[in-house]
Amino acid sequence: GAVVSQHPSWVICKSGTSVKIECRSLDFQATTMFWYRQFPKQSLMLMATSNEGSKATYEQGVEKDKFLINHASLTLSTLTVTSAHPEDSSFYICSAQTTRLGEAFFGQGTRLTVV
Amino acid sequence: TQLLEQSPQFLSIQEGENLTVYCNSSSVFSSLQWYRQEPGEGPVLLVTVVTGGEVKKLKRLTFQFGDARKDSSLHITAAQPGDTGLYLCAGGRNYGQNFVFGPGTRLSVLP
Numbered sequence: 758g759a760v761v762s763q764h765p766s767w768v769i770c771k772s773g774t775s776v777k778i779e780c781r782s783l784d785f786q787a788t789t790m791f792w793y794r795q796f797p798k799q800s801l802m803l804m805a806t807s808n809e810g811s812k813a814t815y816e817q818g819v820e821k822d823k824f825l826i827n828h829a830s831l832t833l834s835t836l837t838v839t840s841a842h843p844e845d846s847s848f849y850i851c852s853a854q855t856t857r858l859g860e861a862f863f864g865q866g867t868r869l870t871v872v
Numbered sequence: 873t874q875l876l877e878q879s880p881q882f883l884s885i886q887e888g889e890n891l892t893v894y895c896n897s898s899s900v901f902s903s904l905q906w907y908r909q910e911p912g913e914g915p916v917l918l919v920t921v922v923t924g925g926e927v928k929k930l931k932r933l934t935f936q937f938g939d940a941r942k943d944s945s946l947h948i949t950a951a952q953p954g955d956t957g958l959y960l961c962a963g964g965r966n967y968g969q970n971f972v973f974g975p976g977t978r979l980s981v982l983p
Binding site: 761763791798799800801803806848850852860861862863864865866868 | 903905914916917920962964976
């Protein structure tokens, strides 16, 4: 299957700082990428849909000014958690969608801990 | 509103047993995908089914897409501890639209 790389795998940051997470599609171009948040023992919660060259579409209840998404190329989308607080600590996962069957492949996730 | 339901939500079985996980919806999907996720990792795609009534086999795993493309099942034969994980079904619509994820089935296979 297609490969999606997410970086970093884990990060610890101080409260009030910003953290950037990268999501790259390594062997295909993805005009659409998705960002999810996952709480322990729960399913994936969609945060936003990232479209190359245009503004991201955020789900209800997700603050767009806090979770900045940039999809500047067909292979890279970034999620920046601004002014992070302990309640932002979570597992963040991205996925990129292929044009073939619309299959989605996921990154390995980023464990964010805000202290 | 949860568009995809999965059952059971939790399942703990002994090694060697068979099991079936169900994914149901009132909506029609253009495709349906099954993923397995292990703790601390992203979901890994197991299979994509697109045709109503389609059956796909992946070693001991058998996937079926309902005739009306509203439901799917995953059957595991002779489960092994390595099958332990969170199984997610996801309904696909048009390209560029988000997949609808089920709540997941957490499977634990005991040796």
